[in-house]
Amino acid sequence: MKKAWQLINSSLLCLSIMASTTGSAHAAKVVLASGAVGKDIEVLKKLVKPWEQRTGNTLAVLPMPSSTTDQFSQYRLWLAAGNPDIDVYQTDVTWAPQLADNFVDLTPYTKDIVAQNFPSIIASQTTNGRLVALPIFTDAPALYYRKDLLEKYHKAVPKTWQELTATAKYIQTKERETGHPDMWGFVWQGSAYEGLTCNALEWIKSYGGGQIVEADGTISINNPKAVAALNMAKSWIGNISPEGVLAYKEEESRGVWQTGNAVFMRNWPYAYALGNGDDSAIKNKFGIAPLPSGGGNNKSAATLGGWNLAVSKYSKHKEAAISLVKFLASKEVQKYRALHSSNLPTIISLYDDQDINQQEPFIAQWKNVFLHAVPRPSAPTKIKYNEVSSKFFSAVHDTLAGSGSAKDNLELLEYELQTLKGNHW
Amino acid sequence: MFNKAILPPPGTSSLQRQKLRAAFWFLAPMLIVLFCVAAWPLLRSIYFSFTNTSLTNLYGGEWIGFKNYLTWKTLSSGHTIYSGTLADPAWWNAVWNTVKFALVSVSLETIFGLMVALVLNAEFKGRGLVRAAILIPWAIPTIVSAKIWAWMFNDQFGIINNMLLSIGLIDHKMAWTANLDTAMLSVIIVDIWKTTPFMALLCLAGLQMIPRDMYESAKIDGIHPIKVFFQVTLPLVKPALMVAVIFRTLDALRMFDLVYVLTPNSNATKTMSILSRENLIDFDKFAYGSAQSTLLFAIIALFVVLYIWLGKIDLSGDKS
Numbered sequence: 001m002k003k004a005w006q007l008i009n010s011s012l013l014c015l016s017i018m019a020s021t022t023g024s025a026h027a028a029k030v031v032l033a034s035g036a037v038g039k040d041i042e043v044l045k046k047l048v049k050p051w052e053q054r055t056g057n058t059l060a061v062l063p064m065p066s067s068t069t070d071q072f073s074q075y076r077l078w079l080a081a082g083n084p085d086i087d088v089y090q091t092d093v094t095w096a097p098q099l100a101d102n103f104v105d106l107t108p109y110t111k112d113i114v115a116q117n118f119p120s121i122i123a124s125q126t127t128n129g130r131l132v133a134l135p136i137f138t139d140a141p142a143l144y145y146r147k148d149l150l151e152k153y154h155k156a157v158p159k160t161w162q163e164l165t166a167t168a169k170y171i172q173t174k175e176r177e178t179g180h181p182d183m184w185g186f187v188w189q190g191s192a193y194e195g196l197t198c199n200a201l202e203w204i205k206s207y208g209g210g211q212i213v214e215a216d217g218t219i220s221i222n223n224p225k226a227v228a229a230l231n232m233a234k235s236w237i238g239n240i241s242p243e244g245v246l247a248y249k250e251e252e253s254r255g256v257w258q259t260g261n262a263v264f265m266r267n268w269p270y271a272y273a274l275g276n277g278d279d280s281a282i283k284n285k286f287g288i289a290p291l292p293s294g295g296g297n298n299k300s301a302a303t304l305g306g307w308n309l310a311v312s313k314y315s316k317h318k319e320a321a322i323s324l325v326k327f328l329a330s331k332e333v334q335k336y337r338a339l340h341s342s343n344l345p346t347i348i349s350l351y352d353d354q355d356i357n358q359q360e361p362f363i364a365q366w367k368n369v370f371l372h373a374v375p376r377p378s379a380p381t382k383i384k385y386n387e388v389s390s391k392f393f394s395a396v397h398d399t400l401a402g403s404g405s406a407k408d409n410l411e412l413l414e415y416e417l418q419t420l421k422g423n424h425w
Numbered sequence: 426m427f428n429k430a431i432l433p434p435p436g437t438s439s440l441q442r443q444k445l446r447a448a449f450w451f452l453a454p455m456l457i458v459l460f461c462v463a464a465w466p467l468l469r470s471i472y473f474s475f476t477n478t479s480l481t482n483l484y485g486g487e488w489i490g491f492k493n494y495l496t497w498k499t500l501s502s503g504h505t506i507y508s509g510t511l512a513d514p515a516w517w518n519a520v521w522n523t524v525k526f527a528l529v530s531v532s533l534e535t536i537f538g539l540m541v542a543l544v545l546n547a548e549f550k551g552r553g554l555v556r557a558a559i560l561i562p563w564a565i566p567t568i569v570s571a572k573i574w575a576w577m578f579n580d581q582f583g584i585i586n587n588m589l590l591s592i593g594l595i596d597h598k599m600a601w602t603a604n605l606d607t608a609m610l611s612v613i614i615v616d617i618w619k620t621t622p623f624m625a626l627l628c629l630a631g632l633q634m635i636p637r638d639m640y641e642s643a644k645i646d647g648i649h650p651i652k653v654f655f656q657v658t659l660p661l662v663k664p665a666l667m668v669a670v671i672f673r674t675l676d677a678l679r680m681f682d683l684v685y686v687l688t689p690n691s692n693a694t695k696t697m698s699i700l701s702r703e704n705l706i707d708f709d710k711f712a713y714g715s716a717q718s719t720l721l722f723a724i725i726a727l728f729v730v731l732y733i734w735l736g737k738i739d740l741s742g743d744k745s
Binding site: 067069072073076077080098101182190191192193242243244245246247248252255256261383386387390393394397398401402403419 | 599
C-alpha cells in the first residue's frame with residue numbers, strides 16, 4: 001500500500017515538474033509544496049533565483065489548494081506514505097506539533113540564525129526540543145478600512161465591534177441610497193474551515209471570553225462572554241455582511257473588498273499589497289488598524305498566523321533542502337518579501353529597517369497588531385488540535401447559519417471537547 | 426453465470442473442457458487485477474476498522490474488536506455512556522444527508538433523463554449532433570464542473586443570482602452554498618445537471634429496443650399517446666430504467682466530490698464519504714474512518730439487495 005502511494009504520488013509529481021526539469025546533472029532539484037494565495041508562487045519563483053545560481057540547485061514549486069485544511073490533509077497523506085518526492089513543506093503555525101515526527105530537526109543547522117527571530121515564533125515551531133520548521137514570515141490579521149468612505153461620512157476608525165457595526169451599517173445604507181447597491185459593511189471569512197476558527201477566536205478573545213482551550217488545557221469555551229461575541233457576529237449576517245460570507249474564505253472576501261464593494265474587511269497582510277495593485281479599484285483608498293475590541297476594558301485580539309518551512313525526513317536531498325530553507329528564512333529574503341508581498345518579517349531587526357519603513361510604512365503599524373496576537377490552542381491540544389478546531393468552527397458556523405442558539409451550541413461544544421479530551425489532551 | 430462457465434457440467438466432451446480451461450486462463454489476469462484493486466483494499470479497510478490504527482502508525486494497529494462501531498461503559502452512577510460510530514450523531518446526520526440526496530437526486534434525474542431520452546428518440550434533423558452535445562455535462566470532470574458551479578452560485582458575482590434578479594424571481598442576492606436551507610438544494614441542482622445525460626443515454630438505449638411496429642399498431646387503433654407511454658413504452662423500458670436507477674443510486678450513496686468542492690464542512694451537506702475521509706485523514710482517526718467506510722459499504726450492499734428484492738428484476742436479462 002505504501003509502495004502504491006509512492007508510485008501514484010511520484011507519477012503525479014513527475015507530470016507537474018516535467019516542465020521545469022532543466023538544471024545540471026549533479027545539482028539537486030528541490031521540491032517545495034506551498035499554498036498558493038494571491039501572488040505567492042510568482043514571488044517565490046523570482047526570489048529563489050540567487051540561491052539557484054549560487055548552489056546550482058533548482059527549485060520546483062508544487063502549488064497546493066488554497067484551503068489550509070485541504071493542504072494539511074494532503075501533507076498528512078504524503079508524510080504517512082513516506083513520500084520521498086517532496087523535500088520541503090510550507091507549514092502553518094499550528095501544524096508543527098502534529099507533524100513533528102516526519103520532519104528533520106533543524107536545531108544543529110540554524111544555531112547562527114535562530115536568535116534573530118521572535119522567540120515566541122521559534123517556540124511555536126519547537127516540539128520536544130526539536131526545531132521542526134523555520135519561520136519565513138509571520139501573519140496577523142488586521143481591520144482593513146476604506147479611508148475615502150470614512151472621510152466622506154466623517155466617521156472615525158472603529159475601536160470596538162459595536163462602533164464597527166454602527167459605522168458599517170450607516171455607510172452601507174448611505175452608499176446604497178446613492179447608487180451603489182452592492183455595497184456591504186463588513187466582509188470576513190465565515191466558511192466552515194480553519195479560517196473561521198481564527199475569526200471566531202478573535203471575537204471571543206476580544207470579548208474577554210478566553211481562547212477555547214487555555215494554555216493549561218482547560219476547556220473555557222462555554223461562557224456568557226463567548227455567547228455574546230457569537231451573537232454579535234450572528235447579527236451581522238444579512239445586515240452588514242452578505243449572507244454568502246458563510247461560504248467565504250480569504251480570497252472570496254478579498255474579491256468583494258478589492259472591487260470596492262465593502263467598507264471594512266478582516267484579512268491577513270497579503271491583501272495589503274494586492275489592494276494597492278494597479279488593477280485594484282481601491283488603490284490608495286484604504287488603511288489598516290488593529291481589529292476592534294469587545295468594548296470596556298477588553299483588548300483587541302488578532303490570531304497569530306504565519307508560515308514556516310520544514311524539511312521532510314524522507315527527502316533524498318536533505319542538504320540542498322536545508323540550504324534552501326535557510327535561504328528563504330534569511331534576512332535578505334524576508335526583507336524582499338516584506339517589500340514585495342507585504343509579508344511580515346519574523347526577524348525582529350527588520351521592523352526598524354529603513355527601506356521597509358520608507359516603502360511599506362504599514363509594516364511598522366503591524367507591530368501593534370502583532371503585540372495583541374493570540375495563539376490558536378494548538379500547543380495545549382497537541383495532536384487533537386485539528387479535531388478541536390473542526391468542532392469549534394462547526395459549532396460557530398451552525399450558530400451563524402441559524403441552526404441552534406449560540407448558548408446551546410457552545411454548551412454542546414464544551415461537552416464534545418470534554419469527551420475528546422478524556423483524561424488529557 | 427461465471428460459475429456456470431468454469432465448472433463443466435457432467436458429460437461434456439474433452440474438447441469443451443479444453444475450451445473452458447482456455448477461457449479460465451484468459452480470464453485469470455482480469456481476476457487477479459480485480460482482486461488487487463477491489464477486493465484487497467476492501468478487505469484491508471474492513472480489517473482496519475477492527476483495530477486502533479492511525480495514519481501516523483499504519484502498520485502497528487492492534488485488534489480492538491467492535492470498539493470503533495459501538496462500545497459502552499456503565500458508570501458507577503448507573504449512567505451508561507455509548508460511544509463509537511453507531512452512537513455518533515455526526516454519523517447519523519451524514520447518513521440522513523446522503524440518503525436524502527440520493528432519493529431526491531436519483532428520482533429527479535430518472536424523470537428528466539426519461540424525458541430527454543423520449544425527445545432524442547424522436548426523428549428530427551440534427552439528432553446525432555444533439556445526442557453528442559447533451560453528453561457534455563457528463564464528460565466534464567466533476568471537480569471542474571463543481572468549481573464552475575461554485576462561481577456561478579457565488580452570492581456577489583454569481584451569474585445565477587444575476588439572472589434571477591434581472592427576471593425578478595428573487596429580490597435580493599441569495600447565498601446558495603452558504604445558507605443551510607439551500608446548500609443541499611445547490612448540490613442536488615448541480616448533480617441533476619451533471620448526471621441527467623447519463624440517465625438519458627441509458628434510457629435511450631432501452632427505448633431503441635422497443636419495436637417500432639408496436640407504436641404503429643397503437644396509432645392505427647387510435648390510442649392516446651399518453652396511454653401509449655404508460656401502457657407500452659414504460660413497461661418495455663422498465664428493465665433498462667431499473668439498471669440505470671441502481672447504477673445512479675450506488676453512485677449517489679458514495680457521493681463525495683461535489684460536496685467537497687461546493688460546500689465543504691457544512692453539516693447540512695456532509696455525506697458519509699466526506700465524514701469518513703475527514704476522520705481517516707484530517708483527524709488522524711484512521712480506524713474510526715475505516716469503520717465508517719465499512720458501514721457505508723454495508724449500507725450500499727443493503728440498498729442493492731433491497732432494490733433487487735423489491736423490484737424483483739432479473740439483471741441478467743433472460744426471463745425465466
